[in-house]
Amino acid sequence: MATRAIAPGYPQFFSRADGCRVWDADGNEYIDFMCAWGPNVLGYRHPNVEAAVMKQLREVDSGNGPTETLIELAETLTDTLDHADWCLFQKNGTDATTACVTIARAGTGRRKVIMAKGAYHGAVPWCSPSVVGVTAEDRAHLMTFEWGDVASLDTAVAEAGDDLAAIILTAFRHDVGRDQEMATTDFLKAARAHCDRTGAMLICDDVRAGFRLDVRGSWAAQAVKPDLAAYSKAIANGWPLAAIAGSDRAREGAEKIFSTGSFWYGAAAMAAGLATIRILRDTDALAHTVVMGERLRSGLDQVAARHGFRLRQTGPVQMPMVLVDGDQDLRIGNALCLAALRHGVYLHPKHNMFLCAAHGPAEIDRAIEGVDAAFTEIVAAGVEHA
Amino acid sequence: MATRAIAPGYPQFFSRADGCRVWDADGNEYIDFMCAWGPNVLGYRHPNVEAAVMKQLREVDSGNGPTETLIELAETLTDTLDHADWCLFQKNGTDATTACVTIARAGTGRRKVIMAKGAYHGAVPWCSPSVVGVTAEDRAHLMTFEWGDVASLDTAVAEAGDDLAAIILTAFRHDVGRDQEMATTDFLKAARAHCDRTGAMLICDDVRAGFRLDVRGSWAAQAVKPDLAAYSKAIANGWPLAAIAGSDRAREGAEKIFSTGSFWYGAAAMAAGLATIRILRDTDALAHTVVMGERLRSGLDQVAARHGFRLRQTGPVQMPMVLVDGDQDLRIGNALCLAALRHGVYLHPKHNMFLCAAHGPAEIDRAIEGVDAAFTEIVAAGVEHA
Known part of the structure; x- marks a missing residue:
């Protein structure tokens, strides 16, 4: 069943979606990079x-x-x-x-x-x-x-x-x-x-x-x-x-x-x-997702390097796959994505993600900051580099 | 493809639906007995x-x-x-x-x-x-x-x-x-x-x-x-x-x-x-469709008999199959349903039909009158009894 594809520790139920943001059933807000697993391309509720x-x-x-x-x-x-x-x-x-x-x-x-x-x-x-x-x-x-x-x-x-x-x-x-x-x-x-x-x-x-x-x-x-x-x-x-x-x-x-x-x-x-x-x-909606995807990819690379990790970012930038180099069992990726959730960023540790036309520079930069904080948190918690 | 299931001569495109009525792309109004092939149970746009x-x-x-x-x-x-x-x-x-x-x-x-x-x-x-x-x-x-x-x-x-x-x-x-x-x-x-x-x-x-x-x-x-x-x-x-x-x-x-x-x-x-x-x-919505289905079945039987035809009405009254007795090649059924269309009644000559909660006595009686007129028309056009 589909729920098996949801990463461990992730919220199962949602209450709201708007633009590039989703809210879980407890009201927590996230900048969303799953886009309903693909359907959202222009922004939720366009x-x-x-x-x-x-x-x-x-x-x-x-x-x-x-x-x-x-x-x-x-x-x-x-x-x-x-x-x-x-x-x-x-x-x-x-x-x-x-x-x-x-x-x-x-x-x-x-x-x-x-x-x-x-x-x-x-x-x-x-x-x-x-x-x-x-x-x-x-x-x-x-x-x-x-x-x-x-x-x-x-x-x-x-x-x-x-x-x-x-x-x-x-x-x-x-x-x-x-x-x-x-x-x-x-x-x-x-x-x-x-x-x-x-x-x-x-x-x-x-x-x-x-x-x-x-x-x-x-x-x-x-x-x-x-x-x-x-x-x-x-x-x-x-x-x-x-x-x-x-x-x-x-x-x-x-x-x-x-x-x-x-x-x-x-x-x-x-x-x-x-x-x-x-x-x-x-419109230039799709071209915009490419520009934002490049901004995200480059920002994530910098953040990871600062914390001593190397990312394997593959696929089109608007449909990014983000894996941590050497992280065979996804131990680092799972910890990182769970920490990112706590900082308001909804990523997926092993499935390609999606950008939509509603992702603007502010949301991308905010997401990069969230991932930065997530790296700080997992390193502090003792997650070792691969 | 689904269009093959549409009876010959029937409109292919629709512009509106409300309650138990549909309108084709040319604006012709029908009392509908297909209910979107089953989905409409409470009335369109309830x-x-x-x-x-x-x-x-x-x-x-x-x-x-x-x-x-x-x-x-x-x-x-x-x-x-x-x-x-x-x-x-x-x-x-x-x-x-x-x-x-x-x-x-x-x-x-x-x-x-x-x-x-x-x-x-x-x-x-x-x-x-x-x-x-x-x-x-x-x-x-x-x-x-x-x-x-x-x-x-x-x-x-x-x-x-x-x-x-x-x-x-x-x-x-x-x-x-x-x-x-x-x-x-x-x-x-x-x-x-x-x-x-x-x-x-x-x-x-x-x-x-x-x-x-x-x-x-x-x-x-x-x-x-x-x-x-x-x-x-x-x-x-x-x-x-x-x-x-x-x-x-x-x-x-x-x-x-x-x-x-x-x-x-x-x-x-x-x-x-x-x-x-x-x-x-x-609510009594489903019980209501049974009462209306009985009213339709009995009315259609009487109308058919008046014109010298016998119907084979089978299945639950709220999901009626109406065939003309002896009409092996559906010649009579097809002609009757096409004529009924011209009198504002949307039937199907060989697929079970559906009633919804929005069919009231007035619509059922109006449909029976339409079928009555359709029988008159096909008999006048020389369609022989089976």
């Missing part, structure tokens, strides 16, 4: 997003079918995402990744799906990080390779032979508890070339990074286009929405499959999505 | 539910963890549902049915799951009504039997042997396009006895019927308790929420599995759920 939802709620949310907002949102997404010709909407990231795989199988008539070892693509039997309650058959056609290793990918593709339906990749390597790795252009191009040659579908699981790295899709700067991409989390700034954006190459499979959910056409979340995407597209 | 959501939205919706509303909702559900000792929350009915199966497998260490032929338990590979994009292995451990036939269930249980993890049943037989069948007490007791004897879990898929037939759970009147029950649709009057309610017998499996989603702890939908369950528990 006025434009909430206003769009309120307007929609006066008309209809869940009805017998969608509203015109679905068309507007789909057109906005296909205009914005560089690979997309059509969209489907759901509620969970897992809905989107699962349907991407089903669409790839339906379109190709094949079965094998290749994913990176240890990558997270959702929480249902075919991809769950746990195999408890999962049967061997649930993963009969799932093959793995080493992230970023083209030779390893080549081997898996060769093994799949003429039964390869899809290669599914996260936008970058954002596995829990380890240094993050960006997707190199060579690696992405190799995956693209395999799919072009075999007729398989290239799926970008952009659930976590989507609409944070690049509003055009996370691989846009590398000019590598997936056939299918899965979005959720930040797509509607916290309102429950997921989407698949596909190219014409993937359309046939999408038209064939059965896929539905009771709330998938709810208009409130779509209105939130439309407002969110427009702001991300038309 | 003031108490919306007020509870608005209050929650001023505090936090998606945050780093749940709010205290989760506890209040879980306690309300375990107090209200006669079998329940604990709850888990999700977004889709399919999330809940899938996790019930995973929990049953985790708790029993077994693999086989028995379901009724043709039953709908969701829209992912293990249970989708379509096998396009689905592999044989996705259903390797799924076995079927004939709904309501104890001998057929006995056979399937014997075949599963010591590998039986669960029997999953919808609250009643609500398959598309055929007469609905209630679950007899003998049938439910046979399923319960098999689970008691073998240690398997009895799962009630109460996604469609839950909080419509009986606020204590759809089998409460028959005093048959499932180990796990899946809810969604009506649970929060249209806000996106699903839940698993389990007994202590199923707790071990639930504690073991990995299950999460980005928006599963969103507090707005939980506030809606809490308000909805309280109204259903404390």
Whole structure:
């Protein structure tokens, strides 16, 4: 269950969120770097997003079918995402990744799906990080390779032979508890070339990074286009929405499959999505998170060095992973994050974190001071350098 | 895709919903008997539910963890549902049915799951009504039997042997396009006895019927308790929420599995759920839908007879299936429902429909008049009696 992902000693319940701040059930205030585990990209309770939802709620949310907002949102997404010709909407990231795989199988008539070892693509039997309650058959056609290793990918593709339906990749390597790795252009191009040659579908699981790295899709700067991409989390700034954006190459499979959910056409979340995407597209909100992310990274490095620690800060600065060098068992990281909590800063010791557009220089500097105080505290308490 | 389930000639897009009425994108008003395919139980935009959501939205919706509303909702559900000792929350009915199966497998260490032929338990590979994009292995451990036939269930249980993890049943037989069948007490007791004897879990898929037939759970009147029950649709009057309610017998499996989603702890939908369950528990809302359902059923029978047709009206009156006797290819039903649309009544020719608490005698009588006019119209247009 999700609570297991909450670091030891952390508050389990919350009472309020606003901008880049959260309050726990006891009323303690924190500068927040988890952003609801990804959904908050513009700031909690962003006025434009909430206003769009309120307007929609006066008309209809869940009805017998969608509203015109679905068309507007789909057109906005296909205009914005560089690979997309059509969209489907759901509620969970897992809905989107699962349907991407089903669409790839339906379109190709094949079965094998290749994913990176240890990558997270959702929480249902075919991809769950746990195999408890999962049967061997649930993963009969799932093959793995080493992230970023083209030779390893080549081997898996060769093994799949003429039964390869899809290669599914996260936008970058954002596995829990380890240094993050960006997707190199060579690696992405190799995956693209395999799919072009075999007729398989290239799926970008952009659930976590989507609409944070690049509003055009996370691989846009590398000019590598997936056939299918899965979005959720930040797509509607916290309102429950997921989407698949596909190219014409993937359309046939999408038209064939059965896929539905009771709330998938709810208009409130779509209105939130439309407002969110427009702001991300038309403002410098994402560029701002990069500037703030750099300020945080540099400040944390200085603070750590002053206390005699070295940090391993990896991943995009707006989705930072912060580990303490040599801290294999997370003893230092856990102590540091718990101390930071006491100083009003909500970090995560082993999961990538998130910045939002509401983080300003004052909040970043305040957070760095909190971490400084936390280092002082753990050193005083006898936590040794690694 | 969901649009395939929309009857031919029906409007695809909607602009407004209120009480028991919907408006299509062209502004045409209908008395609605689909209730958003199940979620609307109290009336669209019910003031108490919306007020509870608005209050929650001023505090936090998606945050780093749940709010205290989760506890209040879980306690309300375990107090209200006669079998329940604990709850888990999700977004889709399919999330809940899938996790019930995973929990049953985790708790029993077994693999086989028995379901009724043709039953709908969701829209992912293990249970989708379509096998396009689905592999044989996705259903390797799924076995079927004939709904309501104890001998057929006995056979399937014997075949599963010591590998039986669960029997999953919808609250009643609500398959598309055929007469609905209630679950007899003998049938439910046979399923319960098999689970008691073998240690398997009895799962009630109460996604469609839950909080419509009986606020204590759809089998409460028959005093048959499932180990796990899946809810969604009506649970929060249209806000996106699903839940698993389990007994202590199923707790071990639930504690073991990995299950999460980005928006599963969103507090707005939980506030809606809490308000909805309280109204259903404390008022005569559901009893009212039965009285209105009887009024509709009797009125439709009289109108049909007057025009020389005989209807097959089955299922609970508040979840009516209305078929025209002898209308194998739905030629009459499709024509009748399209004509009813023109007279301001939104019916479905082959899917069970839904009443909500906002349907009053005036709306029911107005709908019966609309169907009367629709019969006149299709007879005049030359649609022959079956």
